[in-house]
Amino acid sequence: MSYIKPKFEHPRAPKNELGFTRKEYEGSLSTLCAGCGHDSISAAITDACFELAIEPHKVAKLSGIGCSSKTPAYFLNNSHGFNSVHGRMPSVATGANLANRDMVYLGVSGDGDSASIGFGQFAHVIRRNLNMTYIVMNNGCYGLTKGQDSATADHGSKSKSGHVNNFEGIDLCAIAIELGATYVAQSFSGDKNQLIPLIKAALSHSGFSFINVISPCVTFNNNLGSTKSYDYVREHNEALSTLDFVPVKEEIVTKYDDIEVKFVEMHDGTYIKLNKLHPEWNPEDKLSIINALQVARQKDEILTGLLYLDNNSIELNDLIGTVKTPLNTLTEKELCPGSVVLDGINASLR
Amino acid sequence: MKPTNYKDPEYFHKVVDCQYACPAHTPVPHYIRLIAAGKYTEAYMVNWESNVFPGILGRTCDRPCEPACRRGRIEEEPVAICRLKRVASDFKDDIQQYLPEIPKTKNGKKIAIIGAGPAGLTVARDLAPLGYELHIYDDQGKGGGMMRSQIPSFRLPDSVLDQEVNVILDMDVIKHFNQYVTSLKSIVDEAYDAVFVATGAPKGKDLPNLPGRWDAKENIHIGIQWLANVAFEHTNKIGKRVLVLGGGNTAMDCCRTSRRLGGEEVKVLVRSPFKEMKASPWEKEDAMHEDIPILENHVPKSFISENGKLKGMFFEKVKAEYDEKGKRKLVPTGEPDVFIEADDVIIAIGQENRFEWIEKDLGVEFDEWDMPVVNETTFASTREGVFFGGDAALGPKNVITAVAQGHQAAISIDLYCHSKDINERPGPGVTLISTKMGIHEWSYDNGVSNDIRFVVPQADKKITLADRKKEVELGFDLKTAFKEAERCLNCDVQTVFTEDKCIECDACMDVCPTQCINFTENEDEQDLRAKLLIPAMNQDQDLLVSDVLKTGKVMVKDEDVCLHCGLCAERCPTAAWDMQKFMYNTAKAGC
Ligand SMILES: Cc1cc2nc3c(=O)[nH]c(=O)nc-3n(C[C@H](O)[C@H](O)[C@H](O)COP(=O)(O)OP(=O)(O)OC[C@H]3O[C@@H](n4cnc5c(N)ncnc54)[C@H](O)[C@@H]3O)c2cc1C
Ligand SMILES: Cc1ncc(C[n+]2csc(CCOP(=O)(O)OP(=O)(O)O)c2C)c(N)n1
Ligand code: SF4
Ligand code: SF4
Ligand code: SF4
Ligand SMILES: [Mg+2]
Numbered sequence: 051m052s053y054i055k056p057k058f059e060h061p062r063a064p065k066n067e068l069g070f071t072r073k074e075y076e077g078s079l080s081t082l083c084a085g086c087g088h089d090s091i092s093a094a095i096t097d098a099c100f101e102l103a104i105e106p107h108k109v110a111k112l113s114g115i116g117c118s119s120k121t122p123a124y125f126l127n128n129s130h131g132f133n134s135v136h137g138r139m140p141s142v143a144t145g146a147n148l149a150n151r152d153m154v155y156l157g158v159s160g161d162g163d164s165a166s167i168g169f170g171q172f173a174h175v176i177r178r179n180l181n182m183t184y185i186v187m188n189n190g191c192y193g194l195t196k197g198q199d200s201a202t203a204d205h206g207s208k209s210k211s212g213h214v215n216n217f218e219g220i221d222l223c224a225i226a227i228e229l230g231a232t233y234v235a236q237s238f239s240g241d242k243n244q245l246i247p248l249i250k251a252a253l254s255h256s257g258f259s260f261i262n263v264i265s266p267c268v269t270f271n272n273n274l275g276s277t278k279s280y281d282y283v284r285e286h287n288e289a290l291s292t293l294d295f296v297p298v299k300e301e302i303v304t305k306y307d308d309i310e311v312k313f314v315e316m317h318d319g320t321y322i323k324l325n326k327l328h329p330e331w332n333p334e335d336k337l338s339i340i341n342a343l344q345v346a347r348q349k350d351e352i353l354t355g356l357l358y359l360d361n362n363s364i365e366l367n368d369l370i371g372t373v374k375t376p377l378n379t380l381t382e383k384e385l386c387p388g389s390v391v392l393d394g395i396n397a398s399l400r
Numbered sequence: 401m402k403p404t405n406y407k408d409p410e411y412f413h414k415v416v417d418c419q420y421a422c423p424a425h426t427p428v429p430h431y432i433r434l435i436a437a438g439k440y441t442e443a444y445m446v447n448w449e450s451n452v453f454p455g456i457l458g459r460t461c462d463r464p465c466e467p468a469c470r471r472g473r474i475e476e477e478p479v480a481i482c483r484l485k486r487v488a489s490d491f492k493d494d495i496q497q498y499l500p501e502i503p504k505t506k507n508g509k510k511i512a513i514i515g516a517g518p519a520g521l522t523v524a525r526d527l528a529p530l531g532y533e534l535h536i537y538d539d540q541g542k543g544g545g546m547m548r549s550q551i552p553s554f555r556l557p558d559s560v561l562d563q564e565v566n567v568i569l570d571m572d573v574i575k576h577f578n579q580y581v582t583s584l585k586s587i588v589d590e591a592y593d594a595v596f597v598a599t600g601a602p603k604g605k606d607l608p609n610l611p612g613r614w615d616a617k618e619n620i621h622i623g624i625q626w627l628a629n630v631a632f633e634h635t636n637k638i639g640k641r642v643l644v645l646g647g648g649n650t651a652m653d654c655c656r657t658s659r660r661l662g663g664e665e666v667k668v669l670v671r672s673p674f675k676e677m678k679a680s681p682w683e684k685e686d687a688m689h690e691d692i693p694i695l696e697n698h699v700p701k702s703f704i705s706e707n708g709k710l711k712g713m714f715f716e717k718v719k720a721e722y723d724e725k726g727k728r729k730l731v732p733t734g735e736p737d738v739f740i741e742a743d744d745v746i747i748a749i750g751q752e753n754r755f756e757w758i759e760k761d762l763g764v765e766f767d768e769w770d771m772p773v774v775n776e777t778t779f780a781s782t783r784e785g786v787f788f789g790g791d792a793a794l795g796p797k798n799v800i801t802a803v804a805q806g807h808q809a810a811i812s813i814d815l816y817c818h819s820k821d822i823n824e825r826p827g828p829g830v831t832l833i834s835t836k837m838g839i840h841e842w843s844y845d846n847g848v849s850n851d852i853r854f855v856v857p858q859a860d861k862k863i864t865l866a867d868r869k870k871e872v873e874l875g876f877d878l879k880t881a882f883k884e885a886e887r888c889l890n891c892d893v894q895t896v897f898t899e900d901k902c903i904e905c906d907a908c909m910d911v912c913p914t915q916c917i918n919f920t921e922n923e924d925e926q927d928l929r930a931k932l933l934i935p936a937m938n939q940d941q942d943l944l945v946s947d948v949l950k951t952g953k954v955m956v957k958d959e960d961v962c963l964h965c966g967l968c969a970e971r972c973p974t975a976a977w978d979m980q981k982f983m984y985n986t987a988k989a990g991c
Contacts, residue, residue, distance in 0.1 A: 054847065
């Protein structure tokens with residue numbers, strides 16, 4: 051078995067605006083099972099960061115526990131990383147984000163990590179609108195501990211051992227929308243054309259971005275009867291939209307009066323071009339999408355694409371007015387401004 | 401595109417760049433792995449089977465394999481394929497027990513081979529084990545042809561040459577040495593069943609009309625003759641100031657030999673720009689390392705002598721200009737002609753064939769350039785039963801080409817002597833076998849070495865310049881040889897794809913370090929090439945295309961810069977990729 055990736059790359063490997071090739075954004079060789087959906091998501095994250103030309107040292111990747119939470123080792127080797135306790139990634143992300151808002155925060159988690167042990171943390175990081183991208187690699191099971199049903203396993207889904215799940219599955223996207231997430235998308239690890247632009251848009255969004263990616267566990271949950279297998283997801287995938295990510299500098303020349311196509315300006319000045327495949331749905335209207343999710347559930351469809359977007363929210367740091375300077379660069383001068391300032395404060399409290 | 405047909409041996413043959421480029425199609429990665437495994441004798445025999453002269457070629461081959469080596473496309477330098485061949489030769493044990501048996505009772509067929517150079521010896525080697533009675537004619541006293549008369553001992557020691565030539569001559573070959581054949585008719589009149597002409601291109605070109613050429617002729621030499629005179633010890637010194645005219649490998653051997661026979665100020669003068677010289681880059685480097693300047697853009701104008709003694713030469717200075725088609729023209733710069741002093745001049749500007757000994761009424765046709773009309777596949781001439789090979793067939797090339805042509809001619813002779821159609825060529829022997837040993841274990845070392853090419857050490861210049869026979873290159877030691885062997889990417893271990901196993905999880909595409917693998921909608925070849933993750937621009941390299949997969953897509957792999965690292969197969973959950981060892985053996989006479 052190979053443990054080391056060859057250092058060679060394609061001699062004509064494209065370079066991004068920073069002059070980096072994709073190699074600069076790759077991680078170590080994965081130790082996940084061959085064919086795991088999580089590896090495809092790692093590759094999509096690599097591609098998204100490469101294409102956005104994010105400086106790798108400006109990214110903090112955070113995770114909890116699980117096969118999914120191991121993946122930060124397999125992408126962005128030149129970035130910062132924190133592998134936290136099971137289900138506790140949101141706390142660490144919140145702390146880090148408040149201490150330094152200059153970084154790009156990318157959390158990856160599993161359905162076990164987020165929908166079971168970390169469900170409380172998941173809820174609170176959403177309602178606080180922390181400025182981060184939160185990706186759940188959702189395989190409907192606890193892969194790392196050998197495939198027990200997780201809380202996102204669908205009612206009636208059959209496990210590899212033949213056991214049928216009798217509990218309702220948690221719909222993480224519906225929950226996220228309900229709790230006030232300001233960017234919510236759903237995708238499939240086997241569809242990079244859809245996933246990469248979704249990740250790019252999420253990274254460009256100001257506020258909490260959530261992407262639920264169905265990611266088959268080849269070893270424990272890719273069997274007939276499972277609703278998270280490659281075959282099942284491909285058959286039941288219903289794309290609501292396709293999405294193109296348009297970088298800042300690119301000019302939009304074509305005029306679309308067609309209602310099916312919509313340009314949405316992101317916080318950082320980039321655009322996303324939404325090609326709506328279902329005209330009755332509006333990504334800026336919560337009600338329509340909650341409705342769409344319910345209807346899809348009845349029809350056994352998996353809705354994918356950008357589900358919901360609120361571009362006018364205020365992210366946590368702005369909401370509570372934290373200092374703009376990263377804490378680690380504040381000096382004694384700013385932190386201990388002296389007796390004059392103290393006297394002023396005291397006077398204001400009299 | 402249509403799905404790739406694995407059954408066609410040429411598809412994977414082409415992926416093994418080095419083997420494909422080798423005129424004899426030596427299975428290069430196979431012998432390199434044997435070297436890495438310390439099996440030098442086996443590595444030697446794999447070479448011997450295919451190129452007949454591993455020790456000689458490991459020192460002197462023109463190495464067309466190296467520019468083709470995949471490694472040169474992903475980093476600066478190819479694998480030192482040639483010098484690894486020498487390692488196999490240097491460290492082999494006695495090979496006697498592995499040599500083919502020569503039947504005591506012959507098969508009743510008698511063959512004349514004219515010329516005991518690499519082409520003639522190859523035919524002898526291939527036919528002797530089949531029981532042919534072989535008569536080999538050569539004007540020299542020993543076998544080897546130009547490998548003996550031209551390639552200097554400081555590049556190819558006599559001991560190596562003797563060993564490899566004698567292995568063949570000892571196969572009951574009947575020698576007619578020191579015998580120049582003056583008439584082909586006299587040979588065909590004898591009861592030979594077939595004749596193989598392998599007389600090389602023995603005539604050096606001259607500058608007969610250059611002013612002053614004949615005034616001091618004792619000091620003006622023809623490169624090829626002069627080198628032969630040195631090799632056969634008729635010449636053992638030269639003047640202090642020597643000019644060598646020409647930019648090919650002969651010029652390089654002449655100048656370096658001059659340095660060893662007393663030449664102190666030896667200069668090479670070429671008409672063309674330096675970078676367009678015919679000599680191999682390493683030969684130029686070796687010459688310059690021996691303090692021999694190479695003066696480019698100098699066209700010889702005249703020889704100057706006083707009282708029959710050479711004084712020097714005038715040269716016109718030119719520059720290269722190119723028309724739209726890239727065709728070169730050398731135009732004078734207008735500067736005054738340059739005079740360069742010299743005690744001796746060696747003219748090394750090319751070789752020609754020599755066929756005045758072949759009677760014109762024998763049915764052997766010659767073309768407008770006085771070259772025999774030879775079929776490039778069968779090497780048959782226009783007279784039945786007379787075959788040509790090596791430099792005599794298609795003009796001067798090199799040893800490995802002579803060997804490859806010898807193999808083909810031997811096949812033809814064998815077919816001809818058995819009254820079979822010589823145009824029905826036997827196909828290659830091909831095998832494709834999985835290297836899988838366990839879930840992620842392969843029977844080859846699939847790790848990719850990051851080392852850059854190792855340099856072959858050379859003996860001290862003081863010693864080598866003082867002794868014409870002292871070999872300059874020392875060869876790799878075993879430690880370095882191992883590391884150099886590990887640079888080989890194992891291009892003969894093929895990525896074989898089975899569509900009905902693939903679940904389209906993308907794992908192989910994601911892991912591939914050089915982004916060769918794509919899952920996409922099928923198109924025509926050029927459209928497909930253009931839309932890959934990294935467009936496939938190298939048209940010399942094929943695309944591996946699968947049949948339609950479940951989602952309607954196809955798998956397309958650009959073979960161009962595949963590292964044969966096996967990661968795709970390791971990351972594939974269903975073993976839809978397998979790493980399979982491909983062996984391609986060109987047919988030999990009698991197979
Ligand atoms: C200076 C020099 C350096 C070279 N260096 C290299 C090198 O480093 N690597 C490489 O690969 N190639 C090299 N070559 C080229 C290589 O030597 C030839 O391409 C190769 O030897 C051709 O093989 P052959 O069997 O066709 O003919 P030859 O090797 O030329 O053998 C022909 C033989 O036939 C004999 N002969 C000719 N006419 C008759 C006749 N009528 N009767 C009897 N015998 C006859 C000749 O004397 C000779 O012995 C070099 C050539 C030269 C001139
Ligand atoms: C506090 C704690 N409780 C339980 C575990 C055991 N455990 C490890 S991973 C895991 C589930 C992971 O599931 P998920 O987040 O879906 O990741 P996957 O492996 O499926 O990607 C559990 C329960 C643990 N490591 N820590
Ligand atoms: S157990 Fe499942 S989730 Fe974990 S690495 Fe293997 S396939 Fe992926
Ligand atoms: S062997 Fe497979 S993974 Fe390795 S370079 Fe070739 S195609 Fe890519
Ligand atoms: S890793 Fe195997 S199963 Fe997955 S896409 Fe590649 S060939 Fe198909
Ligand atoms: Mg899971």
